[in-house]
Amino acid sequence: MRYMATYDLMETFRNTNQWLGSTAKTLASYPAFAGIPNPMIGMMAAWGEVIERSFERMVVKPSWGIRSITCEDGKDHLVNIRTVVEKPFGDLLHFDVAGREEKPRKILLVAPMSGHYATLLRSTVLSLIPDAEVYVTDWHNARDIPISAGKFDIEDYTLYLMDYMRALGPDSHVIAVCQPAPLTLAATAYLAELDPDAQPRTLTLIGGPIDPSATPTDVTDFGHRVTMGQLEETMIQRVGFKYPGVGRMVYPGLLQLASFMSMNAERHSKAFTDQMFRVSRGEASDHDAHNRFYDEYLAVMDMTAEFYLSTVERIFKNTEIAKNEFVVDGHKVDIGKITDVAVKTVEGANDDISAPGQCVAALDLCTGLPDRLKASHLEPGAGHYGIFAGKSWRNNIRPLVLEFIDMNSDASRQAANTNAA
Structure with a gap:
């Protein structure tokens, strides 16, 4: 996995999902659809809004917001x-x-x-x-x-x-x-x-x-169960051409996020589903509890490979x-x-x-x-x-x-x- 292509593939997947969300939200917002009494159009717009925001936040460093x-x-x-x-x-x-x-x-x-x-x-x-x-x-x-x-x-x-x-x-x-x-x-x-x-x-x-x-704990058990060679082979990638650190060996933030989400997949899935329904009913806001939490949780950063491996x-x-x-x-x-x-x-x-x-x-x-x-x-x-x-x-x-x-x-x-x- 230690190739730029793998890193760029993950970034491409993220970018594509952000684009799909934006497209769905824009398409469902056409004025011409306002006269069609089909709730699925509103759900498509809600799905697009939640998906676009979620995948966009993954590459944005949050603001401290302390004024x-x-x-x-x-x-x-x-x-x-x-x-x-x-x-x-x-x-x-x-x-x-x-x-x-x-x-x-x-x-x-x-x-x-x-x-x-x-x-x-x-x-x-x-x-x-x-x-x-x-x-x-x-x-x-x-x-x-x-x-x-x-x-x-x-x-x-x-x-x-x-x-x-x-x-x-x-x-x-x-x-x-x-x-x-x-x-x-x-x-x-x-x-x-x-x-x-x-x-x-x-x-x-x-x-x-x-x-x-x-x-x-599960964290310490994982550290003892997996060998350093396995970690280096499966977790470490090279930064792709899009960023200034091109070629640097890292433990990618997107890969870490996938691990975080998989540990509580059912809870996260329910949270996003509930948010889509709230958006479709007009009950969500830009800074509601869901967005405040996930704007921070989804914002991940890469760690240098040597820091991650030496820590483990x-x-x-x-x-x-x-x-x-x-x-x-x-x-x-x-x-x-x-x-x-x-x-x-x-x-x-x-x-x-x-x-x-x-x-x-x-x-x-x-x-x-x-x-x-x-x-x-x-x-x-x-x-x-x-x-x-x-x-x-x-x-x-x-x-x-x-x-x-x-x-x-x-x-x-x-x-x-x-x-x-």
């Missing part, structure tokens, strides 16, 4: 998204609230690189902006990055995170969501050795596979982080070197992607960290998405994370040291 927020002064303040660090494979963005005094909390939100854009954390960012200066890792779509930019695997990812932490300075707080949790832990440990002054004050790991073998092999198969054997740029990273960064883990009791036990394993790896700087939370009834963007995050987890940050900020530590003295 303004209401601050403590009761006024609406514009939110400007500024690029703080610019790199070939990912930028560091700052959500700068105009006209507001700088907040003492400085939070780096590490977004996952697992098929979707960083905008998947839009609601998480919105919930944190009122109380903090929020920075987010904005990973780029591999198909848009020329081969001349070089490779990008999990070691490069870790080095990127170290650069982002250095850019924010020591009085910052890092929150890693899902996939980047083990690499963020490794980046913090590496900074503890190379540049201790650049370490963040706190590190919060949410639903990440620190030790995938601690509690097996080194994080899931060899469990290098869990064994404290992770090597970055020829140097073995010792997680035990973390001695002054407060670490908190958050897990969902019903998480079927990163099950309870996988993330809290990070605390056992931090052998050099005193117990007073360790914390964990297991959210009852919460699934994977809920622990960082759902009701559980808003009502329970977010307040706990902010409290943890405040307890371990510079001011709190100075007060504690004064009291101890």
